[in-house]
Structures are given as C-alpha cells and as structure tokens.
Amino acid sequence: MTGSADFSADFASRLEREVRAGRVSGVEPAAVSVTRLGAGESFTAWLLRAEEAAQGARQPPRVVRVVRRPAEERPRSLRGEYEALSRVPPDLGSHGVALEEDSDNALGAPYVVTTYVPGRVVPGQEWTPRLACALAEQVARLHHLLGGAQTAGEGTAGSRLQPGQARHPGALREAEAVLGWWRSHHPDVLEEPRVSRLLAPWWRALVTLDPVTVGVPLHPLIHGDLVVTNVVVGTGGIPRLIDWEWAGPGDPAKDLALIGGEVTGGPWYAHLSRKAVTDMVSCYVAARSRLARSQAADKGRNLVRDCEGAGGSGEKHDEQVRRLLARRDAWELVDRLSNLLYCLSRRGQEDYLRWAGQLAESLGARLTAPPDEPPG
Template sequence: MSEQSALTTAESVAALVAAHPQWLDDGRGVPTDPSPAATLIGTGESYAAWLVLSREFADLRAPQGPRAVVVRVPHSVDALPRPMSEEFAALVAAPEGIGPRPIHLATVADPLGAELGSQTSDTAYMVVEHVPGHPRPAAGWTDDLLATHAAQLVRLHERAYDGWGDVTATDRLEPRLSMVDTGEASMQWWSDQHPGLATAADVAALWPRVRALFAATEPQFERLERFALTHGDAALPNILVAGGQPRYVDWEWSSIGDPARDLAFIGGDVWLDPWYLRLGPERIERYLHAYVAAGGQGEPASLAARGRCWLVNEVFFLALHFRRRAEQGADPEYAERADTLLARLDAALA
C-alpha cells in the first residue's frame, strides 16, 4: 500500500505501519517482523484513531506488552479546526510523559507540517505513541487525583512565553489577551455561520450575561503577562489515567495561551458527564492551591476567575455545537446535552 492510499480500513492502516516498522520502536528496538494489527479505537469530531499493535512473537510474550502506536487520520483536512502541524509541534514541545510521544506527521498542503514530517499528496495522518490508561468517571476524581492532574499541568506550563498564539509561531505572539474579544469573535462566527442557533431564545438571553462576566473579569486578563504551552482541551475524555498518573491526548486545540484554560476544563459550577466535573468552590480552591504549591505560576484567586471565564466560554459555545450536530442528524442526545448545558449555565450566572 502506498502512503497516498486512503486510510479508512484496519488493513490499510496496518499496511502503512508494516511499511515503517521503525515507528514501533519504543526503546526496545525495531521489530523484525511486526505483523501489525490495527483496531479503530475512537472516532471524534475531527479524527479517526487507530491503535496498531505489533504481533511479533517476542512482543506478544513481553511483560510490558506489545509495541504499539496510534495513527490519527483526519476525516477532512480542510475541515480541521487547526492545522495538524500545530498539534504535532505541541507534542514535540511538551515535556516527556505529559502526552504521547510524536513519531511521524504526513500532511497535505501544509508547509509547516512538511517541515515537521513529510508531504503526502492524498491522505494526511499523524503517528504518535500509544498512551496507556482510561478516562476516569466522575466518582474516581478524588482530591488526590485532582492534585496530581494539577502537578502535571505545572510541568506542561513550566516554560514561560511573553504572549499568546500558535505553537509554530512563537516569534509572532500577541502580548495581550482579551476575554471579551475572544467571546465576541466566537459569537460573531456563530451569528454569521449559523444565525438560527445564535439567535435562539435561550442563547440570546444568556449571551449578555456571558459577555458581562467576561467584561467584569477583563482586568484579570489585562494583567496576564505570563503564557505557556497549553493543551487547550483538557476535559475529562482527553485525560487518560494509568497507575494514578494522568496524561493528555487529542492536542488539536493546543496553543501558547493562558494556563488557566487548562486548569478550568476539568469542570466547575457548570458540568456535564462525561466531559466536565461538578466542582464546588471549596474543591476548586484546593485544586488551584495544589497547582500553585506544585510550582504553578499565578495567584489562586486570579486563576479561578480566569478559569471560570474559560469554562463558561467553552460550555456556552459547545451547547451551540451540540445543537448543530443534532440538526445534522446526530443522536438526539446532542440536543438534550445542549439544553442541559444552557440550563446549568443559566443557573450559574443567575
């Protein structure tokens, strides 16, 4: 199979990895006869994720298990919210053990991606290390695990930047971040692209209160001078826990940005299973103090204020996204999720 063939079946993905056995070298060397097998393990909004295991006899008998990689194939390169090169560059920049180790990137019509990996004329894909573990249910998120998550984010946020922007453009970062501008830009996009969703009665009634929260917290963002590499979508499904240690997958929203965003996506006074935890003020305070105690920069009160804005921004526009998915014929549960998020947001901003 050529690398330009469509990667839509287990056989095609396995054949791709078979042609590149070096990708399976996890420190144990390159398998002589990997005989890879591929299994579809996830189909998200942007990517299909394939787990590829080496079936070499020695690997099947190894105490640590077979060598494995994950191949991420975008449904449509043109529809990706951010270029694949941004995600891959973030994985390159992230400290070891935070996310999957980046292995190979093949891009279509993306010069930055070609610099990081290789160019393909047809199907783009990304090969990364397989991260062991599973998302924890809400009941499994103890204060100890929240503190461990906070300490991992400290490691991710360790390097300081003097502005925010793309991971691949650290020489062109913006020095000031406005939450009002961020929210208004998103609302303008929805108004232009999906006016019926943006003008729905409950959405139109909530938006002034959402914007008022952003405006009231804007001084906290104006004082923000230290930025960091951020995952950008550290919600529960993207946090895999193994042996009590969290690691982060699906880095498509990564950027140089406000560390409070990563902290916020764990949940708060607006929640929805399985994405966001229901956390009261006391637990959030303990969580943020654990972050600062582990070496995280910032004051807990400012992190909490900015983080609440990020969570509100996320769930408000996620509700519109869920309604769009329902209109497109997705599971009716999407419409119910949207109603739940907006109702809880309405109560939180009362």
C-alpha cells in the first residue's frame, strides 16, 4: 500500500493543492473539488471537478487513479494499462489522459489520469435483458474498433500481434494455470470443502467445453475484467466501461462471460437467466456482423468477418451464437472458481466469506444441472 494515496483524508487536500499549483499531469491548473470515487484492488480513484469560479477555463472532469498496491502484485504494469486506455474511444469508456509511472512526483505515488465516465454502477440484481444487450452492443463496437490494434499488450510477453497471428491455447490451459498458482501460493484454499467438492465436476465441465476454446484467434485487446462494478450506465441507459487494469489480448467471449449469468455471487455479476445470456450473445454476434458489413461497404469490397473465432466466414448467425455461447460458458467456469478461491483467501473479512458462499452455491448448482448440448 502507498499509505497517503490510500484512504487518508489528507490526500484529498494534497491533490487539490497540487492541481492548483499545476503539478498534476494531464490536469489544467485550477481550483477544483476533489471527491473520492472509491478504491479497488490496485487503485484509489479521485474525481476532480473545476469549481464554479474556474469554469471559464472549461476544465473537464478528470479521474486520478492512484496506485495503492506494489507493482509485483498488480496484473500488469501501469504503462500497459495506460496503453490500453489510450486506445479506448471516449464514447465507449474511460480514456487515458496522462501517466506518471514513478513515485517521484507531486502526489508521491504512481498514477494515471483518465476521462470521467458519468453515470452509476447498476447492482447485479437490477440488470435487465435489455441492459445486457445494450452492453453487448458496446462490447461489439469495442472489439470491432480495436481489432486492428497492433499491440497485444503484456498478456503475450509484450509481443506485437496482427489479428489472427496468435491463437488461444484454450480454457483448460488457463484453468491449469489458475490451479497451479493457488497450489503454490495458498494450497489450503483448494482444500476448503466448498472448493474441494466442486473441483472434479468443474474440471469435467471444462473438458467438455475446452475444444471450442482451443485455437480461437487472440483478439489484440479485450477489456478482460468486464464485471458489473466496471460498467457505468449513463443517460439513456448507455453502458460504458471503466477500469482497464486487466485489458490485453484474449478471447472476446471472456468479455461476455464476466458480466454475469446464472453463476453469481458478490457485487460483481449481473443476475441473468439462460435466455437473457443467449440473447446477449445473439446481440453481440448481430452487432459484429453489422459492423463488418458497414466496414466492407465503406471499403467498397466484399468483406465478411466472424466474431473472432466464432465460426467460419460462411457460418450462419445461430451457429455463431451457439459456438460463442459455449466459449462464454467455459470462461464463466474459469472465472467463477478463480473468484471463489480469491474470496476464501480473504480470511477474516465477512463480506468476502459471504460472497464465497454465494459463489460456491451458485457454481455447484450450475455443475449439477443437466448439461447443454456439447458444442460441435
């Protein structure tokens, strides 16, 4: 933890003072009000708004995300996150404005400055099928626009990819890595009864789903942590995305898995029926196809793009939905068990233990339900 950048009441005063003095990168010198938006695993976020007397400068609201976790414990470097943020169109989510990678600055800690995304985080139990489809449309736009990104990010050791150059090793490979990490760092968590009883059926379900995830073209940049708490719904019910800490190359189906479904627990997931999940995936496929046709028309040639590995270029809508849904299901299983393990590792914190119980119960119900038709 970086101390003063965490929950200290003094930090707001310090931030206000340094902005006035023009010593905060990406923020114009002005009198500002400072509001603490919240704290995640790695950052504390502060909202800066110009005070009325300073409105003549038309300083737009800015968010300063200050690091509160050691570099070795973060999923990627600050530079990697900022590169992802810099690629995000402002109408789809928070956009990078400035970066300070070292602690040798006016705030005494590394930080990223981003645009502010107004709106509210909709609790998981309040999500509707309509909102889920609106999010699918936004995610489809994101994947389409970033499909030509040159940088794959740090998920592939900083390699630079063109679309289709790298392929995913599959959900089982990622599941093995998850279990391996926990065996090395917290083996006792895997022995917890709420976990141990789930491991065998969880693995069998992944074995069934894995074939459809193997060899999927790596998209250069997905959000990677598209949970409810990272979606802000603004005017007109339009969702936009924040917190790009886990952004990098991956299977686009993962962005459709993390938002929610029938396996839920804690504040992270939208409660969506199987039909609502299927409709969400269908909305995504339709949007990607529509965007591809529009791009082809703009270029004056016949260009057909599928949903990043959902199927061949001649594959019909329903078949693309079926295969993409199966990939989503695989990533849902990997994510929910990972989160269950994480919650159980937060000993002594009642909220996390309660959320672990919810995840274990929900995941158990999913694994004992009659299986869907195996993907082809």
